[in-house]
Amino acid sequence: MRRGLIVWNPEEITRQALDTRLERLRAAMSRDGLDAIILYTNFVRPAAVAYMSSFSPYWADGLLFIPASGQPIFSTSMSTRMNGWIKTVNPVGDVVNTRRPGVHVGAWLKDHPDVRRIGVVEIDGLPAGIYDDLAATAPHVSLVDATALFADYRGHVDATEHALLSRAATLAEEGLAAVDPQAMTEAGTVVGRVEQVARLGGAEEAYVAIAPDTGSDLRLARLSGAVALGRSFAVRSSVAYKGAWVRRTRTFSADPAAAGQIARLDAWFADLVANLDTARGLAPQVEAAAIAAGGSQPIALIESCSGTYPLQALASPAQPPRPGALYVISLAMRLDGIGWIGATPVIPGMSLATADRATETA
Known part of the structure; x- marks a missing residue:
């Protein structure tokens, strides 16, 4: 279960912003000849529904069904006692609580026989039970993959999302800034402090991973308790603020010589990221730069949000980034x-340093 507060703040996520997102998606649907689109959500795959409705689920399956016209429907297996609360945090469309969301959406489709071509984002990842319920209840419809359509649509950080991402990035940075390698000697102390800062700052989720001794192992894991820290250690903070996720990772050391070297690498990395060629793939550039700087065994990871997962590795890391889309660049x-x-x-072409409240643009 999510442990942070989930609430819709109409000043941070305006109804106009959500309406504009819906209009943009419907325009994309029209270009692809779709009569409706289905977005799946659960605990680990909340991103698409959160972006369209401002709501991030706790634990249950759910479908956001968006027809080409008319009111969207959020069909969720969360219990009926949650209905009133969901409506306060999800201002988009109707909310229906049902044990089988696929049957409910299928029944709607059966009552609307003119709605026949339905796009499903990440159709291969739709649970088999939901897919079977849709197909059995509305056999006349054609379910097609809308993953590429939605990814292209999501390659656009609007002013509302930019402000939320900026806040999430600030929370992640503030948590890492609270790490004191001189005073902290165990992984649990570090992890707890980083998460505490993020949650007290308003994050509804904070996942903190640590590599307790980067001298021997660069792998990050979710550890707690009395795990001793080595000469150098690294901490990754993944933070969600109002459905907007970012990651930030830093390396630390109590040893003055190692800390100085880490500071120089931090400055080198910041300069590298600021000057990447956005006409080429990011991962090959980062790894090549690391080797040129004398680094060994460099591993670059580029993540973005293009579907139901908040952040996931790019399928084609050599593909050039899209201007105005969010990326997380990691290097070990x-x-x-x-x-x-x-x-x-x-965000290529934008800064996350300040929260831009500019007028929404399509």
Whole structure:
């Protein structure tokens, strides 16, 4: 279950912003000849529904059904006692509580025989039970993959999302800034402090991972308790604020010589990210730059949000980034005996330093 407060703030996510997103999606649906689109959501795949409705689920399956015209329907297996609360945090469309969302949406389709071609985002990841319920209840419809359509649509950070991403990035950075390698000697203390800062700042979710000794192992894991920290260690903070997710990773050391080297690598990485060629794939550039700087075993990871997962690795890391889309650039490598990991969120052509409240544009 999510542990943070989930609430719709109409000043942070305006109804106009949500209406504009709906209009843009319907325009994309029209171009692809879709009569409706289905977005699936659960605990680990909340991104598409959260973007369209401002609502992030707790644990249950749900479908956001968006017809080409008329009111969207959020059909969820959450209990009926949650209906009133969901309506306060999900201002888009009708909310229906049902044990089998696929049957409910299928029944709607059966009553609307003119709605025949339905796009499903990440259709291969739709649970088999829901797919079977849709197909059995509305056998006349054609269910087609709308993953590429939605990914193209999501490659656009509007002013509302930009403000939320900026706040999430600030919370992640503030949590990492609270790490004191001189005073903290165990992983549990570090992880707890980073999460505490994010949650007290308003994050509804904060996942903190740590590599307790980067000298021997660069892998990040969710650890707690009395795990001793090595000469250098790295912490990754993944933070959600009003459905907008970012990741930030930093490396630390109590040793002055190692800390100085880490600071130089941090500055090098910031400069690298700021000057990447957006006409080429990001991962090959980052790894090549790491090798040129003397790093060994560099591993670059580029993540973005294009579907139901908040952040996921790009299927084609050599593909050039889209201007105005969110990316998280991560790099792990070894240099002169130090294991170093860094990660930062970026939006090509935009800055996450300030929350831009500019007028929404389509």
